[in-house]
Each structure stands twice: as structure tokens, then as C-alpha cells.
Amino acid sequence: MADLASMDKIVALCKRRGFIFASSEIYGGIGSTYDYGHYGVLFKQNVKNEWWRAMLSERDDIVALDSAILQHPRTWEASGHLAGFTDPMVDCRTCGQRFRADHLRDLECPRKPSKHPGEGPDCDLTEARDFNLMFETTMGPVKDSGATVYLRPETAQGIFVNFKNVLQFSRKKPPFGIAQIGKSFRNEITPGNFVFRTREFEQMEMEFFVPPGEAPQWYEHWKQARMEWYVELGLRADHLRLREHDADELSHYSSATADVEYLFPIGWSELEGVANRGDFDLKQHAEYSGEKLEYFDPQTKQRYVPHVIEPAAGADRATLAFLVDAYDEENVPGEAGTGDTPSEAQGGEQRTVLKLHPRLAPVKVAVLPLVRKDGQPEIAREIVAALRGRMQTEYDEGGSIGKRYRRQDEIGTPFCVTVDHQTLEDRSVTVRERDSLHQERVAIDELGDVLGARLAAPWRSPKLAVAP
Ligand code: ATP
Secondary structure, eight states: OOOOOOHHHHHHHHHHTTSEEETTGGGTOOTTOEEEOHHHHHHHHHHHHHHHIIIIITOSSEEEOOOOSBOOTHHHHHHSHHHHOEEEEEEBTTTOOEEEGGGGGGOOOSSSSOOOTTOSTTOOBOOOEEEEOOOEEEOSSOOSGGGEEEBOSOSHHHHHTTHHHHHHHHOOOSSEEEEEEEEEEOOOSSOBTGGGBOSEEEEEEEEEEEOGGGHHHHHHHHHHHHHHHHHHTTOOGGGEEEEEOOGGGOOTTOSEEEEEEEEETTEEEEEEEEEEEETHHHHHHHHHHOOOOOEEETTTTEEEOOEEEEEEEEHHHHHHHHHHHHEEEEEEOOOTTTTOOTTTTTTOEEEEEEOOOTTTOSOSEEEEESSSOTTHHHHHHHHHHHHTTTSOEEEOOSSOHHHHHHHHHHHTOSEEEEEOHHHHHHSEEEEEETTTOOEEEEEHHHHHHHHHHHHHSOOOOTHHHHOO
16 A cells, blocks of 8 residues: 655644644744644654653663753854854855755756756856854844854754763763753755754754773664664654665764664655764863863773764654654544444545554543533543543544544544443443544443553554555
């Protein structure tokens, strides 16, 4: 079965259901920035929580950090960003647009007939020149050069400059890691493809400090661990791959880098980078700050600068990948309780569904009274009150039950609980499962435990069963 998740469909669903929409829309939007609505916030938060879980709860050798977005400008001199964090840019003298010179073959000239920039009859491109991607701003009221600061283009440097602090208070010794989630900013020349490439985005980065001799083995470890994280959270393994960088692709600081790539609707693209950064960053910051950034091993009496393995992921890009992977359209037969008889449903009814890992789903359970009378809403609200606090729960009494199921399918809610006539007699409800559409009766008193256990159970994408 071909994948149905075109970027247009994902964007439309995100807007329709209030996951993600263009920022500042009433003013016509602003260059590729996006706002997250209720379900988008819950969903992305779940992605970040799963990352924290993998970094902090499931291991004891990583500590958390939340460093400031604005850092001392020397940070970016030391890291090499001020001199070298550039992309090659060309301008078109005819249409006035700017393009990334190394992406021309993926871009379109805005004029007709549609061609790549530089290939249209009137295109007139300048020579490529380097454009620094850091956003500049001024700190304090006086706009002079001494007060120029930068919005951080990555969270990693906040970790390196805090190495000494963390080493002292955490009482860790290499191998150990420092993990951080936060906003980063890059003045991308050609942002696009929805939240794949934006100018403001969130990163999930971890710097793992190791004795130099252990760097190669930890590099292998983290490549593997990060691939497994995506698979465990439901991304289909055949839509994921690890691509080792060629020598000419490596950044100045890296001796080895691999990208975790996902088969997005735009083709195979980077989801996360895993890099062996060696001792570059700590040595640079030691030189520029005058502080010693090293570890003294009291057992061997040796002093050394740890090497660093870095898995660097994007929270928005990961959220997009999970959305794309979960998106499905299918024909479903008439469902019990919806009033659809099999003959009415002949040929099936079309539904759009997000087959998300239950742990990532923004809402875990929707409680739906079949009718808005006979005491059913009251019981449904009682159930919501009991479940709320244990899992993200939503109450919905608006529209036919079939419509309400479809609404929950579109936001990926794994379970719908329906209160009906029988509930009033025996205090049981129907639990309907999103992917299989299987329905069963469960006693209200057992509902929290039953759903809790199912949400915690291992899960694999039902799309795998139908994949070619
Ligand atoms: P790309 O090659 O796509 O520009 P990169 O190699 O520059 O990415 P890194 O500096 O390694 O990216 O950043 C780590 C992660 O941060 C990326 O794998 C991606 O998930 C995320 N990321 C980077 N730039 C952006 C952006 N402009 N918008 C959204 N996410 C981004």
C-alpha cells in the first residue's frame, strides 16, 4: 500500500484539528514560524517526555540542564559559529528572492514556467556568498556593538559552557551525559516543508562526556540507542535508516557523524544527528574562557579533557515524523453502536486516523455518552473525573457517536469509552480501540486499571501488518 501522508494532508489535518498552524496568521503569517494548539502542545510534550524518560528515568548516568537562550557572545566565537555557521546564499536580481545555493535543485523559482532557480529564461543569480544563520539582537538599551548578542543556534553550547558547574554539583564522572531541551533559532535562508525546517524550533540534545579511549564504542552505542528510541515509539523501521557521513561532509569539530534519517514525504531526510565531537568544544571554551574544562580521575591520578558523543534531535522534526508515520486513511465497516448497518456502510466509510503510539497520543481516552439524556452525561462525567489525573481524558457529547469516533480518530485517541443504556443497568461501558475498532464491555470500576495497563503495554504500528 502506498503511503498516503503527503505533506499537504498532514498540514491540513494539523490545521483542522488545531495541532499546528501558521504563526501570526491575522497579519498574514511570518516567515515559516508555527504555533502549536492544544493537541499539538500535548503531542509534542509527549515526544519530549519520552526523550527525557530515555535520557533520565531509564538511566542514571545523565543529568538535566536548562541553560539560557542568550549567552555570552564569546561562546559563539569559541564554538566557531560566529566565523563558520554559514550557508551559501544566492540572490536573484530579477525576482528579488534568496535561495540556498546548495539546495537549488530542490527549490522552485517563484516565476512561471516553474523551474529551479537559475534555470528560468529571466533568472539572474548572483555569485554565492556566505550568510551567517545566527539571529543577532542587542542586549540592554544602548544599541552599540559591545552589546550584540545572539539567539542560540543550538542548545549544545549551553551544555559545554556549564561542564564545570555540572561536574561539581552532580558528582558524576565520565562516562556521563548532560541533556537539554530548548528553543534554538536559525535564520534559515530557505525554511519550509512545514515544521521540518523553521527559523525557531526546539532541540533535544545530549552531550555524553567519555574518557577519550572509549569514544568509538560510545558513538556506536548512541547511534543504536537513538534508532531504537524511534522504533520503540512506533516509527516503522523500514522508514528509518542510519546514514554515516562521508569525510567531506563532516563538520570541523567532528571525527564521525551519522544521521538518523526518516522517509518524510519530501524523501529521506535528517531526523537526528549523532556526532563524535572529540574534545573540540571543551578545549575551545577552555581557551576562550581561561577556565580548565577537564576531569581529574582520583583513582588513576590522571587529568584529561573528555571526548563528547552527541545525539542531537529536533523536537518539531520528530513530532512531524511521528505524525507522518501515524497518518492513515482507510475504509471502515459500519461500527457497532454508531447506527450504521452493514448495508449502509457498504463500500465502507472513509476515516482519517492517526495510528500513534498510545504514549504519544495527545488524548488517551475520550468518554462519550451515547445520548444526551437518561443520566448518561452524568455517568460519563463521573468516569471522566475518575480517569482525569491518571491519563489525559476528554469528554465529548456533541454530534452523532460515529462523528465523535471520527473526531477522536483524527487526533489519534487510542480509546473511546461509550456510556449507553446498558451502563445504567450494570455499570459497564464499551471500550472501543482506535486501530482494530474492536469493542468490549468493561466494568466502570475496572476501567482505570484496564486502560492504564493497555497504555503501558508494548506497541507496534498496525501499518506494519499491511505494509508491502
Ligand atoms: P539540517 O542539515 O537539516 O539543516 P543540521 O545538520 O544543521 O540539520 P543539527 O545542527 O545537527 O542540524 O541539529 C540537530 C537537529 O535539530 C536536526 O537533526 C533537526 O532535527 C533539528 N533542526 C536543525 N535545524 C532545524 C530547523 N531549521 N528546523 C527544525 N529543526 C531543525
